Amino acid sequence: MKSSSDLFKRAKKVISGGVNSPVRAFRAVDSNPLFISRAKGSKIYDVEEREYIDYVCSWGPMILGHSNELILKKVEKAMHNGLSFGAPVEAEVQIAEMIVSMVPGVEMVRMVNSGTEAVMSAVRLARGFTKRDKIIKFEGCYHGHSDSMLVKAGSGVLTAGIPDSLGVPRNLAGDTLTAVYNNISSVQRLFEENKNQIAAVIIEPVAANMGVIPPEEGFLKELSCICRQNSSLLIFDEVITGFRLGAGGAQEYFGVEADIVTFGKIIGGGMPVGAYAGRKEIMEYVAPCGGVYQAGTLSGNPVAMAAGLAQLEILNSSPGIYEDINKKAEVLGSGLEKIVQKHKVPVTLNRVGSLLCMFFSQNPVTNYQEAKQSNTKYYAAFFKSMLSKGIYLAPSQFEAMFVSTAHTYEDIDATLKAVEESLAENIALMEEL
Structure with missing residues (x-):
């Protein structure tokens, strides 16, 4: 054995x-x-x-x-029709329609292959939309392993005691500013020190990569207000909380709307999938409509879409x-x-x-x-x-x-x-x- x-x-x-x-x-x-x-x-x-x-x-x-038997049946059916086409499929339209119907403030969706890719793309989109370079994240929040997010990250990085990663260029790390989770004054100070330079604030609405840390009362709403006042975008990383806290995720749970939301394998029933979503005026900056480029052969993969659609249908109807x-x-x-x-x-x-x-x-x-x-x-x-x-x-x-x-x-x-x-x-x- x-x-x-x-x-x-x-x-x-x-x-x-x-x-x-x-x-x-x-x-x-x-x-x-x-x-x-x-x-x-x-x-x-x-x-x-x-x-x-x-x-x-x-x-x-x-x-x-x-x-889950229902998900497995849908996956098996999709597999028999082919594993990958590198072309549009009906299921990706259906799952995008379902996400739009379930998640507050979301009008358009772009499928990718992981939470890391979703965050990386959302940050690029925020920079392209605002024409600004700097991002605020929070100490201990993990947003995947793209270069600009590996600054005082959580999850495995925190476990290993590595505050940053080798191979991350200094100029990229320099555009990532870190605030203290649940401390709104630390955010305000960064905005004051970097006037008209901050494209977005990205946050796990529930910090779930340094354990589980809930947002204090009013913290997320104050964060939303500061972003609006400074014409910056608010990105909710819902790779963990999306469709878990409720059908509408953390936005619904806490009554706070973000400008862009990222999802991970939770919308694939555990299969490798991710997505970023938001208002139409923002999402149409993504190619081929706009100048923010992002692509992927496996984005909208038919098998992953079948699994995700099955899971979301169950969650939405129950x-x-x-x-x-x-x-x-x-x-x-x-x-x-x-x-x-x-x-x-x-x-x-x-x-x-x-x-x-x-x-x-x-x-x-x-x-x-x-x-x-x-x-x-x-x-x-x-x-x-x-x-x-x-x-x-x-x-x-x-x-x-x-x-x-x-x-x-x-x-x-x-x-x-x-x-x-x-x-x-x-x-x-x-x-x-």
Whole structure:
């Protein structure tokens, strides 16, 4: 039988670090990665056929759980008609129409292949539309690995403790200004210091790449006002929150409209897809209508479009799905709170809708600097203990837990039992650390 350990040894000989995305290496939790063979519902299975309750959910898009039958049928049908044409297909029109109907303020959509590509294209569009060069982002928010976004980023960059990336030209990084999440005065100061130079502000409306950090009351609305006052665009990176917080994403959830919105694999049912969208007057700056160039052979790929359209149709026709996943996350979150209090473990729990994060910190976590105060050694010990009990969490303190419709209350009970045992087992170890 194959083992994850054997596959990892082989992978390290032919793949940099043995993985194709850094956080998968499990270095942040002092372990070696699992190689997954299959998934169904709320469960994933490694190559040794061990079963785990999955709270990673392919980093968010599996709102309906793994291997949803309706989505698989649509994908199978599309596959039989061909895998790629490099030409328009009906499904891309249908999915764009659905996004326009579901998401506030969106009048036009452009399909791409990933969240990184969506953000890269949205930033270029904002610069082309405003005829300005500078972008404001927030410390700890991760917007993919395009050059101008790898400045004080979150997700795997934060996990590895790398504030920037080698290979990013200084002049590009110089046009990316960083503000403090949930601190509107830091944004105002940047606008004052860079008058008429800022093309856009980009933000994860819920910061979900440095754990889960909700926006404070009024923060997003104030951000929108500042952008309007300075004729700059507001970009919501909804690669994680889009169609997860609600059918209309974070814009609907918080009652704040952005000028451009980016999406990722969540609109592909987990398949490689992305999109950026916004008002017609902005989107028509994109080629072939306008002078902002972006292209891709696989953009609007028929198989990915079939998967995404199937998922969005289910979400759009079943509003009770959001009540379901939010309620399950609430039950999980309240259970975690009780266990943490019982064992007097220094943990702060943040939750927004069906997104959760346990920060191993006794203080509130509202921004990047506070997130970095978390004890990652505590988290690593907890992670390994949970994994041994069949619970698959993100292999990093600075990622979210995701709840899907496929998770059952029995799954949640089993998870809470594992948390109780893991914390009890690790209290002495945590005190030593």
